[in-house]
Amino acid sequence: MPDSFLNGPLTDDRLTLWRERLASPAQGSGLFVAHDDGELLGFVYLFPAPDERILLDNLHVRPVSIGSGIGTQLLRRGLAWAADEHPGRQVYLEVLYANTRAIAFYERHGARRTDERICRFQQGFELPEFEYAWPMN
Structure with a gap:
């Protein structure tokens, strides 16, 4: 992402998004957190997408x-939740092409690349991204 976004409006953008999500959760969404003595260590958030799949957002x-x-524990929890709450619906995610660490993580955990495209951000820039999905059992 451009430095002007990362060093500028990113924090405010994310705060706004998460305040909205927490104040009015999407129907059928799941948010799971990992913590230790009250310290947030990580989280995973999933919700039903318009195409009937589950987006690991x-x-x-x-x-x-x-x-x-x-990360592995959170991913497994999210995938198990999706299978229980939304049986038969595929879980997918979108990851920026340059995020090689995340791509390797998802591939190690069974995700398969299903698409590639250009992501157009509301802030006026575009970046290549991949779509990954887990095979349906």
Whole structure:
């Protein structure tokens, strides 16, 4: 992402988004957090997409906790939740092409690339992204 966005409106943009999501959760959505003694270590958020699939929209782990297994635990929890709450619906995500660490993580956990496209951000820039999905059982 452009430095002008990362060093500018990104924080306000994310605060607005999460305040809205927490104040009025999307029907059928799931938010799961990992914490230790009240400290947030990571979270995963999923919700039903208009195309009837389940979008894994966010999976984040604090940088100091990367490699600790928290991301794997959150991903497994999110996928299990989706299977229980939305049986028969495929889980997918969108990841920026340059996010090679996340791509490797998702591929290690069974996700398969299903599409590639250009993501157009409301802030006026475009970046290539991939779509990944987990095979339906």
